[in-house]
Amino acid sequence: MPMTMPMTMTMESLNETEILIKHGADSMSFYEYDYESDNSSKPAWMIMHAIGMTFSFAILLPFALALKASHSSLYGLVNLLFLITISTSTAFSTIYKKLTPDLYSHSAHGKLGWFTLFLIAALSGYDSFRFLQKAWTWYKSTNYKSLNSFKVNVLEDVDRAPPSNHSQAENDNIPLYETTHLHDYDDEADSPASSDSRRSEMTLNDDQPEHLAKLNYSSLKLSWKERGLAIAHYLKLTLDRTTFPLGFAGVTTGVVSYSGICHATYLNGCLAHLIKGGIFFGYGLLTFGRYCGAYADIGWAWNLTPRRSLRNWKARCVSAEFVECLVIFTYGCTNTFMERFGAKAGDPWSMKQVQHASIAVMFFFVGGLGLLIELRSVRRLFGSYRPDQPNPNPFPALAIGITGFAMASHHQEYAFAVSQHALFGNFLALFALCRCSTYALTYLSPITSERPTKPVTELLASFFLSAGGIAFMFSIEQFTFAAYRRGFAHLMFLLNLVISLTALCIFCVALTMVVKSWSARESTGSNKGLLFDASEAGGEDDDEGVDGVDEANVHQHDRLTHTHAQSHSHDQPV
Structure with a gap:
């Protein structure tokens, strides 16, 4: 793993004549x-x-x-x-x-x-x-x-806003349930036995009698007007x-x-670095948000999808790894043909263009492979489909990690530029290492709770990915030239700048998640701790209730459905 970065040559100077011929004078x-x-x-x-x-x-x-x-x-x-x-x-x-x-x-x-x-x-x-x-x-x-x-x-x-007819109808069919039972359920949800009972209960609900299904869902039908309002x-x-x-x-x-910066001949290179680095940076912040419990209602916080989400569109929501693979695949299939933008007809391929195109081709096929194994039909063919467990998918980490290794030894004309690429390349490689460690931990200790598990490896992974994105954006040519001209072409300066900005941005995200959980607790009177579950502390959707009593009612509704289904088990085979 190329974790060592070349020392910056402080006595090295820019070839201003070559820069002037290639790019022209800066305005x-x-x-x-x-x-x-x-x-x-x-x-x-x-x-x-x-x-x-x-x-x-x-x-x-x-x-x-x-x-x-x-x-x-x-x-x-x-x-x-x-x-x-x-x-x-x-x-x-x-x-x-x-x-x-x-x-x-x-x-x-x-x-x-x-x-x-x-x-x-x-x-x-x-x-x-x-x-x-x-x-x-x-x-x-x-x-x-x-x-x-x-x-x-x-x-x-x-x-x-007043509750929608959907949520009101659902609450009308759910008996009032005491809040104290919610904590009993949470304790049960953390045990392996509860996972088995959860699967059995889901099976019973899937095969329940038709009249029971009508009892549960008949009042949840929406009119065209309500559907339009929901879409809006x-x-x-x-x-x-x-x-x-x-x-x-x-x-x-x-x-x-x-x-x-980013004028004329610098434009294509600037766009490439800023867009790609911005994607890495943004997804690093998103990963940190998932660590804090964001999107737990669709199973993106390294948790089981809550049962209350299995009755709506969230049950069909794709995994976070599917989104990662889709972004990687889209980048690969587009950038493979965009690398020659700005080149004249008949110009030979440069070394940098070959290196960039090879990375794009890798993203193309690795992302496609990741999408393939995310398909439920494919996993059923392989005999590895388990709806109650997340699907480990190492291909996003593989693509980003290999990119980090490649960028750490990317060809550059100046020593400081080599150090810049080695810096963000190593950050990306560290992200891949942390993500693979997450899969190893979840393999040794399978996820059995609907609560966000908050693996510490993902906390580090989010930091490394965001830092890699910022360092990527700083590696544009004009930043390198400005660092040489003003005496800042030192790796320690760049490293401290990147780490400081990353820590500041992640601090802002953490503060936002704290405010969200605090406000949810204050507005609902819930006695849950901060950052317990983003989906329960306000959720990611404004139409979802956050009251602990409402959630307890949902759990009681599921249990009553289970009991009713068992009462018909002698007449209706399961």
């Missing part, structure tokens, strides 16, 4: 205009814009969506603060543009920023309007102003979550525009 950047020229504008406007936008998308937006998912009364206030902050930051940017010349023509940052702003206004504007309307009504109608009256009249229930609801949830990658893209393109 002045906004940074150089603000800090290294006599015609400096007011960089304070840009500083306030950058701080405001970063704070909005890294802190306020995740907090707002977390509070909304847990039906917290604080959602309206945080959402309004987010809209105010992002609008103010946009105003700062507009003032800065009026004071400076256009040094980066055809920049994608402005267009992407306005699109994101309008999308956020469309998604969150109505909620903020309702909050302001409630606040104004309270201000005009209440003589005695106090924090408690503001909380009761404005914050509480400002965001809570999930569409809005999807659009809400697209604001995260849009915000990340906005921050990235903002850094590119302000630093004046």
Whole structure:
């Protein structure tokens, strides 16, 4: 494993003549205009814009969506603060543009920023309007102003939608069950015996009499209007979550525009590094979220899919490994033919192009192989299909690990560039090692609980993958050239920078998960600990209830169904 990285040659200098012939002269950047020229504008406007936008998308937006998912009364206030902050930051940017010349023509940052702003206004504007309307009504109608009256009249229930007919009908058919029994069930769910009883109960429910099935599900049929509202609801949830990658893209393109990089001949290389590195970085954060319990309701938190999810679309949801393989396969089948973008007809293949294309071909077939073994029909043919157990799939780790090994010895023209590629290559290889360790641990100790198991190897894997993504984005040519020219071409500087940024981003994700679990506990009065189960602490879907009593009712409903099925077992074979 190539864990050693070559020492940076501090006495090495750039071949400026070769760079000038190959890429041409660099134009002045906004940074150089603000800090290294006599015609400096007011960089304070840009500083306030950058701080405001970063704070909005890294802190306020995740907090707002977390509070909304847990039906917290604080959602309206945080959402309004987010809209105010992002609008103010946009105003700062507009003032800065009026004071400076256009040094980066055809920049994608402005267009992407306005699109994101309008999308956020469309998604969150109505909620903020309702909050302001409630606040104004309270201000005009209440003589005695106090924090408690503001909380009761404005914050509480400002965001809570009435239960849908689906959930109401389901609750009407479920007898009330005491909350204390929920903890008994949780204790049972952690034992191997409960796994066997769980499978037996599922079998009985699958073969229950027809009249019992009608008793359970007849009231859950939805009208066309309700189906349309449900589709619109999930569409809005999807659009809400697209604001995260849009915000990340906005921050990235903002850094590119302000630093004046990725021009002309640098464009294709910049796009490749920023997009691929961004995917690794984002999936590392997603992996950390799964470690904290996110998506436990569909079995993505290294847990058994909860029985309450087996009655809806979540029972048919694909695994997290399927998504990983799909991304790898898509990248491979597209990048195999995109490597020659920018090359002229008849140009010979360079060494870098051959190396990149070979990695793309590997992603193509390894991702396809991973998708193949994720198919339930294929696993049934192999005799390895177990619906109650996750399916170990090492091919995503294999593809990323081999990529790390390859990048650690990638051909580069400068020693510091070699060190950069070795750094993120080793991070990717460490991710693969941690993921394989997770499969080894789950093989020795199979998953038997519906709770997130939180393997510590995945905690490390998420950190390594995010760090590898950031180091990948820092390995663009112009960053390397700038490091040489300014005396920062040292591996220790880059390593500390990458680790610091990774720790900061993962800290923000952890803080968001804590806020989500806390708000769910506060809004439902549940006595569960923090980060017990993201699906129970608000879930990933806004239409799911988070009340412990409701969940206990579901468990009691399952047990009554089991008992009813057993009562008919003499007449109806199982």
